[in-house]
Amino acid sequence: MREKAERPAKRKLTRNQRKQIEAVIRQAKGDGKAHTVQDSIPFQNMFPDGLCRLEGGTFSKTIAFEDVNYRLAGPEDQRSIFESLCDFYNGYDPSIGVQVTLDSRSGGSAADEMFGITRQGNDLDPIRDEAVDILRMQYKRGNNGYVKTKYVTLTIEAENLPAARARFARIETDTLNRFKVMGAAAHVLDGKERLELLYNILHPEGGQFAFEWDWLPASGLSVKDFISPSSFHFGETRTFRIGRRYGAVSFLQILAPEMHDRILTDFMEADGNIMVTMHIRGINQNEAIKMVKRKITDLDAMKIQEQKRAVRSGYDMDILPSDLSTYGGAAKDLLTDLQSRNERMFNMTFLVLHTAETRQKLEIAVSQAASVAQTYNCLLTRLDFQQEDGLMSSLPLGLNCIKIERSLTTSALAVFVPFVTQEVFMGGDAMYYGLNALSNNMILLDRKQSRCPNGLVFGTPGSGKSMSCKREITFIMLMTQDNVIICDPEDEYSPLVKRLGGQVIRLSPSSTDYVNPLDINLNYSEEENPLALKSDFVLSFCELIMGSKTGLEAIEKTVIDRAVQMIYQPYFADPRAENMPILGDLMNALLSQHIPEADRVAQALDLYVNGSLNFFNHRTTVDISNRLICFDIKGLGKNLKKPGMLIVQDAVWNTVTINRAIGRSTWYFVDEFHLLLKEEQTAAYSAEIWKRFRKWGGIPTGATQNPKDLLSSPEIENILENSDFIYMLNQAAGDRKILAERLNISSEQLAYVTNSEPGHGLLFFNNVILPFADDFPKDTELYKLLTTKPSEVEHEERMG
Structure with missing residues (x-):
């Protein structure tokens, strides 16, 4: 019989041992508090398409939107934007949470x-x-130095991921359409873009975001690991630490019965890193009406009590406390709005997040924002003991942990207009074009990134037209490897071109600089036969010099085209410089046909072959391979400038075709552009350049002080439609009216080109219209090269 084993004696734990074991058990179970930075960030997962899963069945997506020119718009346009903003909020039912985020942080x-x-x-x-x-x-x-961005984060409840994606597909489309109505460009952020946004907010000291989706399986990390800061510290009542930075979250108490539409603008214009967040959730319409009716009933009951008290005290029962009368009237007006107008009720939580390098800078920034709030009869109150919840509610995730809400109607909510003025601050080869007259920010833009980089510059004499062109030419030479060609009718660009290492080619009867108008290269046309386009040029040139008001006759065009085919055969058979035809060859080819029409054209050419203007009858003797070339046509005289400008345009086309083969852009600046559009032949050739240059890497810019002459040309429609860049300086009264009608300029915008100072005006780029100011420092060598003021130019010549 097996004996029972003796049980070991039960060990009695000491008090300290019991405490240690209990502590281990508590740690294992967890105390419900975040112990890591990742635990504090309140989302479960981020997906590549931008969908974010929050707690439970809550999902969110973020849409970035651009600014519109609200401040510059006229009263009618502002009212239209306001009404569109009302429709924007009314479009979301109570099941959709809306978070508007305005972020201004140092670009670093x-x-x-x-x-x-x-x-x-x-x-x-x-x-x-x-x-x-x-x-x-x-x-x-x-x-x-501050990057300003704007976002809308939408939050919904869904049973699962596919259901959330299906519902967001419709919501995203509706939201993008609403932004389009307001004139604001918008796009949905994908998952990587949302993570980068969170990274930038959680790293206010700066840093480079690095993340790829295929890193997750190999590293075993979560998306939170790539965006988390080094540390959070929420141990203080009114501030917190994020990495080495200090932060504070406040909420806005709206005390004023009516708000001004500039409050968000003033918040965002303050110095320092600031992020304004508005959590908005609609209230069921029936519930809102019932709530207001209950308030009216309560106010009526209070009114009856006051009247009874007045009767008992022997006072007139119609004398009521002013607040009671005011609130009663306001509540009844609100009920009318909800029942008969397109008004809804919303709950809004307004949060302001500041971060700074030191505690002192943080307190200064918060004080400045508090002063802005007081200006609008509001209070900015610190979130005591709720800094962590405030920070997480400020992140564009759609989660609101702060239950401090204010009920507002649609129109009262839309007064918080998130639009100020559009900015153009691009990267890449972006160049300086002045300061935004509204925000005082630099305007940096890259014309090559637009659909049609072609441009026009309008300005009265002395408004800074030539100087603006010179400034752009200078930055092209300093910042890019592009070629620049200038057609200079008044010899204004020579000093700048020489200083920048360019070549000045003087076209005049007394000059030894020769440019052959019949130059061609094998890439001259995108068609297999380069003569097709060259023949158009020769026809335009002959039509211009013949001076016929009715244009060339059909037979004349035929004999010219036949002569062009003949004179280029030796060159295409053996493409050497000495085989390039000249005008004399064209004249002989016409005479050899022995047709009266051909003889008539040949006689018109004789002035340019054997007569006093035979300087066009030479092969090219100048080096046109320089990056910067200026054709000075001042010496051609009034009657010869138009054919001279036409020949320059053909030389530009030659350069464009050569540069296209090596992937280089060619900029072409033509001053007194209206002269080209006065004649049918040069106007048609210019319009062709404006339409075709873009595909060949050419960027033409026409400058004129006579917009009236320019806009009277039948070809101006083609030129305007193919110009995404217009630089408009001070305008004469007659020109202002024409430009306002043609370019749809409001009276508020027109004020910036009315009696404006030199270098001030309006910039049109793509769909953006900006007022600008370009005040260049005068005590610089660059200004001396750019200025065209006679007094300053004469002074420099005397000093030189």
């Missing part, structure tokens, strides 16, 4: 890196250094 990039101007060890380095100094100074005048 050095100004010099943005401008893309670096020393290259040549004679232009002094100008490069001066240009960088000027740009750095202009950069500091505004607040371009």
Whole structure:
């Protein structure tokens, strides 16, 4: 029989041992508090399409939207934007949460890196250094150091991921359409873009976001690991720490019965990192009406009590406390709005997040924002003991942990207009075009990124028209490897071109600089036969010099085309420079046909072959391979400028076709552009350039002080439709009226080109209209090269 084993004696634990075991058990179970930075960030997962799963069955998506010119718009346009904003909020039922986020934070990039101007060890380095100094100074005048972005985060409840995606597909389309109605560009952020946005908010000291979806399986990390800061510290009552930065979240108490539409603008224009968040949730219409009716009933009951008290005290029962009368009337008006107008009720939580390097800077920033709130009869109150909830509610995730709400109607909510003024601050080869007259921020844009980079510059004499073109030419030479060709009718560009290492080609009867109008290269046309386009040029040239009001007759066009085919055969058979035809060859080819029409054209050409204007009857003797070429046609005289400008345009086309083969852009600036559009032949050829240059890497810009003559041309429609860049300086009264009608300029916008100072005006780029101011420092070498003021030019010549 097996004996029972003895049980070991029960061990009695000491008091300290029991405490240690209990502590381990508590730690294992968890105390419900976040112990890591990742635990504090309140979402479960982010998906590549931008869908974010929050707690339970809650999902969110974020849409980024751009600004519109609300401040510059006229009263009618502002009212239209306001009404569209009302429709925007009314479009979301109570099951959809709306979070509007306005973020302004330091860009963290050095100004010099943005401008893309670096020393290259040549004679232009002094100008490069001066240009960088000027740009750095202009950069500091505004607040371009801060990146301002705007987002809408939408939140819904769904049973599962497919159901959430299906519902968001409709909501996203509706939201993008509503932004389109308001004129604001918008796009849905994908998952990586949302993670980068969260990273930038959670790393206010800066840093480079690095993440790819295929890193997750190999690393075993979660998406939170790639966006989390080094630490959070929420141990204080009124502030918190995020990494090495201090932060504070406040909420806005709206005390004023009516708000001004500039309150968001004033918040966002403050210095420092600031993020304004509005959590908005609609209230069921029936519930809202019942709530207001209950308030009216309560107010009526209070009114009866006051009347009874007045009767007992022997006072007139119609004398009521002013607040009671005011609130009673307001409640009844609100009920009328909800029942008969397109008004709904919303609950809104308004949060303001500040971050700063030091506690002192943080308190200053919060005080400045509090002053803005007081200006609008509101209070900015710190979230005591709720800083963590406030920070997480500020993240564009759609989660609101702060239950401090204010009920507002649709129109009262839409007064918080998130639009101010559009900015153009692009990267890449973006160049400086002045300061935004509304925000004082730099305007940096890259014309090559637009649909049609072609441009026009309008301005009265002395308004800064030529100087603006010169400034653009200078930055093209300093920042890019592109070619620049200038058609200069008044010899204004020669000093700048020479200083920048370019070549000035003087076309005149007394000059030894020759340009052959019949030059061609094998890439001259995108068609297999390059003569097709060259024949058009020769026809335009002959029509111009013959001066016929009815144009060339059909037979004349035929004999010219036949002669063109003949004179280029030797060159295409053996493409050497000495085989390139000249005007004399064209004249002989016409005479050899022995047809009266051919003889008539040949006689018109005789002036340019054997007569006093035979300087066009030479092969090209100048080097047109220089990056910067200026054709000075001042010496051609009034009657010859038009054929001279036509020949310059053909030389430009030659350069464009050569550069296209090596992937280089060619900029073409033509001053006194209205002269080209006065004649049918040069106008048609110019319109062809405006339509075709884009595909060949050409960027033409026409400048004129006579918009009236320009706009009277039948070809102007083609030119305007193919120009996404218009730089408009001060305009004469008659021109202002024509431009306002043609370009749809409001009276508020027109004020910026009415008696404006030199260098001030309106910039049209794509769909953006900006007022600008370009005040260049006068005590610089660059200004001396750019200015065309006679007094300043004469002074420089005397000093030289």
